[in-house]
Amino acid sequence: MQQRVITASRLQDGCVVYWRDGAWVLFIDEATRFTDVKKCEGALQQAEEAVGRQEVVSPYWIEVVPIGDDEFNGGLASHRVTSKWVPVRYREVIRAFGPSVHLHFGKQALLRKEDT
Amino acid sequence: MYRYDEFDDKMVRERARQFRGQVARRLQGALSEEEFKPLRLMNGLYLQLHAYMLRVAIPYGVLSSLQLRQLAHIADKYDKGYGHFTTRQNIQYNWIKLEETPDILEDLADVEMHAIQTSGNCIRNVTADHFAGASADEIDDPRPYSELIRQWSTFHPEFSFLPRKFKIAVSGSAEDRAAIKVHDIGIGLVRDKQNNVALRIIVGGGQGRTPYIGATLHECLPVGDMLDYLEAILRVYNQWGRRDNLFKARIKILVAHLGAEEMKRRVDEEWQRIRKTSNRAVDVDASMARLRGYFTPPTWAQVSAQDSKEFQAQCQKDEAFSLWVRRNVAAHRQKGYAIATISLKTPGSIAGDATSHQMRALADLTETYAHDEIRVSHEQNLVWPHVREADLYHLWQELVGLDLASPNNGLITDMICCPGMDYCALATARSIPLAQRLGVRFQDIQRQNDIGELKIKISGCINACGHHHVGHIGILGVDRRGEEYYQISLGGHAGDDASLGQIVGPAFPSDKIVDAVETIVATYLQKRQGKERFLDTWRRLGNDVFKERLYASD
Numbered sequence: 233m234q235q236r237v238i239t240a241s242r243l244q245d246g247c248v249v250y251w252r253d254g255a256w257v258l259f260i261d262e263a264t265r266f267t268d269v270k271k272c273e274g275a276l277q278q279a280e281e282a283v284g285r286q287e288v289v290s291p292y293w294i295e296v297v298p299i300g301d302d303e304f305n306g307g308l309a310s311h312r313v314t315s316k317w318v319p320v321r322y323r324e325v326i327r328a329f330g331p332s333v334h335l336h337f338g339k340q341a342l343l344r345k346e347d348t
Numbered sequence: 349m350y351r352y353d354e355f356d357d358k359m360v361r362e363r364a365r366q367f368r369g370q371v372a373r374r375l376q377g378a379l380s381e382e383e384f385k386p387l388r389l390m391n392g393l394y395l396q397l398h399a400y401m402l403r404v405a406i407p408y409g410v411l412s413s414l415q416l417r418q419l420a421h422i423a424d425k426y427d428k429g430y431g432h433f434t435t436r437q438n439i440q441y442n443w444i445k446l447e448e449t450p451d452i453l454e455d456l457a458d459v460e461m462h463a464i465q466t467s468g469n470c471i472r473n474v475t476a477d478h479f480a481g482a483s484a485d486e487i488d489d490p491r492p493y494s495e496l497i498r499q500w501s502t503f504h505p506e507f508s509f510l511p512r513k514f515k516i517a518v519s520g521s522a523e524d525r526a527a528i529k530v531h532d533i534g535i536g537l538v539r540d541k542q543n544n545v546a547l548r549i550i551v552g553g554g555q556g557r558t559p560y561i562g563a564t565l566h567e568c569l570p571v572g573d574m575l576d577y578l579e580a581i582l583r584v585y586n587q588w589g590r591r592d593n594l595f596k597a598r599i600k601i602l603v604a605h606l607g608a609e610e611m612k613r614r615v616d617e618e619w620q621r622i623r624k625t626s627n628r629a630v631d632v633d634a635s636m637a638r639l640r641g642y643f644t645p646p647t648w649a650q651v652s653a654q655d656s657k658e659f660q661a662q663c664q665k666d667e668a669f670s671l672w673v674r675r676n677v678a679a680h681r682q683k684g685y686a687i688a689t690i691s692l693k694t695p696g697s698i699a700g701d702a703t704s705h706q707m708r709a710l711a712d713l714t715e716t717y718a719h720d721e722i723r724v725s726h727e728q729n730l731v732w733p734h735v736r737e738a739d740l741y742h743l744w745q746e747l748v749g750l751d752l753a754s755p756n757n758g759l760i761t762d763m764i765c766c767p768g769m770d771y772c773a774l775a776t777a778r779s780i781p782l783a784q785r786l787g788v789r790f791q792d793i794q795r796q797n798d799i800g801e802l803k804i805k806i807s808g809c810i811n812a813c814g815h816h817h818v819g820h821i822g823i824l825g826v827d828r829r830g831e832e833y834y835q836i837s838l839g840g841h842a843g844d845d846a847s848l849g850q851i852v853g854p855a856f857p858s859d860k861i862v863d864a865v866e867t868i869v870a871t872y873l874q875k876r877q878g879k880e881r882f883l884d885t886w887r888r889l890g891n892d893v894f895k896e897r898l899y900a901s902d
């Protein structure tokens with residue numbers, strides 16, 4: 233089942249962040265998920281106001297699926313992280329977790345419990 | 349090497365100060381992102397997938413040990429301990445914070461470096477042959493020409509808002525190592541009938557969405573006319589280049605639209621107009637004479653017959669060293685000296701990446717053994733242009749310890765590869781993991797040597813930063829309904845006999861692409877005649893035979 237979350241890049245450092253009830257969080261699992269398109273659009277409007285407050289740049293929504301969903305394309309395995317929700321598009325998987333070629337950089341370094 | 353004068357120094361320091369103010373105003377909200385974006389791009393700062401990316405200019409790829417050490421310092425202090433050398437002879441840092449960028453620009457200014465003209469619709473950092481001033485086949489050193497173009501183009505008010513970015517490359521040798529035919533302007537140094545150095549001017553080459561091989565507008569331009577002629581080309585482009593469509597704005601589209609003859613007519617007309625004016629900005633001959641002074645050859649050491657004997661003995665004694673010398677060492681014009689290519693393509697590693705530890709160690713070796721000069725090649729390797737043959741064995745041993753001694757220069761694992769979707773916001777697919785898989789598949793050095801010269805070039809999107817159009821095997825990453833696919837073209841080449849690759853057929857999914865390259869290589873090995881290189885065989889046979897094998901089971 234696909235849901236939406238809102239993402240942006242933090243102004244100061246370009247770090248990927250997600251919208252959670254009026255604030256920005258680092259991890260996709262902590263983001264507010266929307267099943268209702270209207271609610272998502274309303275939240276996106278609020279998120280855009282954060283641009284004016286110099287918090288973030290270019291907010292937009294993305295689709296996420298719970299891990300294990302058939303539509304998921306296997307990105308998580310290549311990033312070796314544990315997460316309950318993952319983006320549908322691989323570009324967003326990379327944003328959410330980090331570069332697939334530098335597994336010790338990006339969010340994946342913080343999310344990985346044990347480097348196996 | 350060129351050294352900054354007081355004006356250069358003042359300029360880069362003022363620029364850093366100015367950017368500090370702009371960043372502060374952005375963070376305080378006095379500048380919107382819309383207002384700020386062009387300002388940060390003018391300082392080489394992009395917003396990418398994970399962070400800001402800073403692209404630092406390395407004019408015509410030349411670095412001193414001091415500069416390389418500073419690049420290592422920046423990698424450690426502001427990034428994650430590494431940098432990525434690009435196909436434009438620049439370095440990129442992938443994990444930069446906006447608020448720290450002004451400090452980085454100041455650190456760069458301390459060693460006569462900056463990030464100006466590495467982005468935006470201006471004349472970008474000029475690139476040149478990485479063997480400049482060293483190669484045995486050189487007509488003239490391209491560095492003074494490149495430096496003069498850099499000085500002329502930096503902040504040139506007329507050319508700061510061109511229809512699109514503009515790239516100039518200069519080659520000084522018979523063999524084109526600077527890919528001058530696929531640049532907006534390519535300059536090849538030639539000799540005129542009186543044996544004076546002159547310029548061959550090629551215009552309208554380029555890669556990206558619509559690739560073109562450039563057209564020669566002037567076969568033999570006197571050096572004294574260089575800037576007037578460039579100015580004329582830029583003016584024609586500025587006036588007639590399209591600004592209404594981003595994809596049609598490069599000069600290559602204008603040249604293709606007008607035709608080379610009409611383009612030449614317009615340029616010549618403008619050139620004559622410029623020549624008639626009394627206020628031509630620069631006396632090229634005088635400037636060249638001044639700049640040549642910065643690029644005089646180093647003081648060569650005395651080389652004894654014993655040195656040479658020892659070098660030969662080392663080659664005979666150590667097969668691995670000998671292999672490296674055969675592939676990575678090129679003939680120097682000075683007896684007893686050599687040009688050494690430092691491979692940033694250890695199979696399985698990331699093409700063009702160097703850690704701060706590697707940079708520092710190379711800086712030390714450069715200072716001690718290489719007349720304090722190291723180059724970045726557009727093929728994403730590093731080069732020592734002047735090393736004594738007698739020092740090569742020691743240098744090679746040091747490179748082995750640094751994991752920088754792959755004897756693969758020009759071989760199948762010496763791939764050009766752009767950052768792709770792992771870092772780049774514009775990407776449609778990843779390119780680095782594919783290059784890594786290919787590197788591992790073909791890592792056997794004996795096999796690589798058996799295959800011989802074969803250049804694979806990989807781009808993660810149609811912008812072609814990985815030069816896939818001029819790869820003997822070019823690979824373009826595309827997105828097919830959310831899946832990574834890779835389209836292969838064959839027969840591209842960036843040298844003097846440049847050609848654009850031809851797409852061989854439908855793209856391959858990620859799990860089939862390495863085998864597809866294997867099939868191409870196997871087909872070549874089976875079909876090659878005598879000493880044919882891959883490119884020769886392809887030029888003789890075309891795509892068909894490769895296509896048959898690749899899609900046999902479809």
Ligand code: SF4
Nearest residue numbers: 766772775808809813
């Ligand atoms: S070719 Fe595309 S993916 Fe690769 S670096 Fe250039 S813009 Fe990015």
